[in-house]
Amino acid sequence: MVFVISYGVPVLLIVGKIAFLFLLALALLDYIVLFAGKNKINASRQMAERFSNGDENKVFLAVSNKYPFAVHVDLVDEVPFQFQMRNFSLSFLLGGSADKSIIYNIRPTQRGEYVFYNINLFVKSPLRLMTKRVTIEAKRSIKVFPSFFQLRRYELKAHSSNLAEAGNKKMRKLGQSLEFEQIKEYVTGDDIRTINWKATARKGQMMVNNFTDEKSQHVYCFIDKSRVMKMPFEGMTLLDYAINASVILSRVALIKQDRAGLVTFAEKIGTFLPAERKAGQMNTILTTLYDQQTNFGEGDMEKLYALVKTRISQRGLVVLFTNFESMSGLQRQLPYIRAIARIHLVLVVFFENTEIKTLTDTDVRDIEGLYIKTIAEKYIHEKKLIAKELQQHGILTILTTPERLTVDSVNKYLELKARQAI
Secondary structure (H helix, E strand, O other): HHHHHOOOOOOHHHHHHOOOOHHHHHHHHHHHHHHOOOOOOEEEEOOOOEEOOOOOOEEEEEEEOOOOOOEEEEEEEEOOOHOOOOOOOOOEEEEEOEEEEEEEEEEEOOEEEEOOOEEEEEOOOOOOOOOOOEEEEEOOOEEEEEHHHHHHHHHHHHHHHHOOOOOOOOOOOOOOOEEEEEEOOOOOOOOHHEEEEEEEHOOOOOOEEEEEEEEOOOOEEEEOOOHHHHEEEEOOHHHHHHHHHHHHHHHHHOOOOEEEEEEEEOOOEEEEEEEHHHHHHHHHHHHHHHOOOOOOOOOOHHHHHHHHHHHHOOOOOEOOOOOOOOOHHHHHHHHHHHHOOOOOEEEEEEOOOOOHHOOOOOOOOOOOHHHHHHHHHHHHHHHHHHHHOOOOOOOOEEEEEEHHHHHHHHHHHHHHHOOOOO
């Protein structure tokens, strides 16, 4: 500006030259101050070994400044491409010979492997005439597992649930499942059908087997991986919500001394994990569900019924996570669901379409709006008819939104457990 003005006021030309030389001197000084010496500023990243899908996960950044003066820092962390955070940066002022800790949260919406890359620091001195870029190698892979942050939240509910106050009535259990406890001497009144003849021969006196009621029930989560579970909701597919709910339901079942199992299926059976109550069962379930993906195939419940018939012999609770978009879709699968329900207690969990539900609450202003609202109400009504059709065949049903899936599934299991319906 001084040079431009000097065209009309020639006296200012010398002032402009002096100011320009002064600017060059400051820029040179700024360059020497910033670029002299190495490792004057450093940063590191710390985070958990694995992330929880659908939850806020913390990432810790530590930045240290070894310059004797305060610097202005623009930090760009190269987060995994799955987040699509193309403008992610943090700006802050860091004092001389000072350290700073930064925490930010990220929410993954799909399971799998995520890769964090380098940390980039753009450093400016108080003069702010030069910018020094410092790239720190910090590549690290993180696995995103089904939501395990919610496990602690539901553990307390599982330990403290008292559903008897809600008026739930215990059901009379048909049949009897007995578990061997010990061999003892025969006393008057013992059932002679329980005599252990081998122990009697060895002992030289009458010995009988003693049994107790089996308290550990089988709880299986059947997860549909077909095209109906591909629908997205808040960045996550219905399959992701079903997997998160299955993890928490399995954990609650193990706390309740039941045995948790898992089956995934689509056009063919994917994974079969027998119901167990061993120490590492929860970790096995998490590892199994880590890389489960849906596709655009059609679910084959006939193969699912064949698996149940041949591989799951003891009666238990089967929680089927699936989705029905129409009554015709239900009619194709209903015979197999009914066949499974004759062997086990079946709970079918499927989803409301919240986007369509919002259309029914909008005000109608024209014929097109009236048409859209009418179709939306018809769709919601058909979902309710599907639930009613299942209930008429004696099949327990939960029609819920994806965000309430876990809560409703766990509450229903606790209710059935309290009523001794399993």
